Amino acid sequence: QQQVKQSPQSLIVQKGGISIINCAYENTAFDYFPWYQQFPGKGPALLIAIRPDVSEKKEGRFTISFNKSAKQFSLHIMDSQPGDSATYFCAAYSGGGADGLTFGKGTHLIIQP
Template sequence: QQQVKQSPQSLIVQKGGISIINCAYENTAFDYFPWYQQFPGKGPALLIAIRPDVSEKKEGRFTISFNKSAKQFSLHIMDSQPGDSATYFCAASSAQGAQKLVFGQGTRLTINP
């Protein structure tokens, strides 16, 4: 049973456009929601993260929007660049779970030049 559901599975965006990836979770004990970026043959790299006490967090071109009541959060990549082409994973963790990450299924993002 997938505890964190991610969509879409794949996404193609034109250079300069906005990439949006969505995630939903069920476990209300989750209290930390990071996004990881993974290039082929590499380990996931932490991109940006949010806690449920805020509704939005922005770092450069990357923004997380968080809706606690709907148990949903999303990643927005503004001015998408070809170098952003990678697989993106949302994840969730809780102190109860020894902070182990539960990942979404991943989104393969392709930015066309």
């Protein structure tokens, strides 16, 4: 059972454009939602994270939008750059559940120069 659904599977965006990746979850016990960036041959690295008591969090060019009632959250990358080309994973964590993160299947993002 996939607890965190991520879309799209792949995304191509022109340099300078906005990249948008969406995630949806079912488990209302989730209370921490990080986004990870992974380059080939490397482990995932935390990009930005949000808790459900806020609807938006911005760090530089990266913004998370969170809709608690819809159980959806999204990552927006503004002014996308070729160096942003990577695989992005949304994840969720429940303090009362398993101790690990539950990840989406990932989005392969390509920024075309």
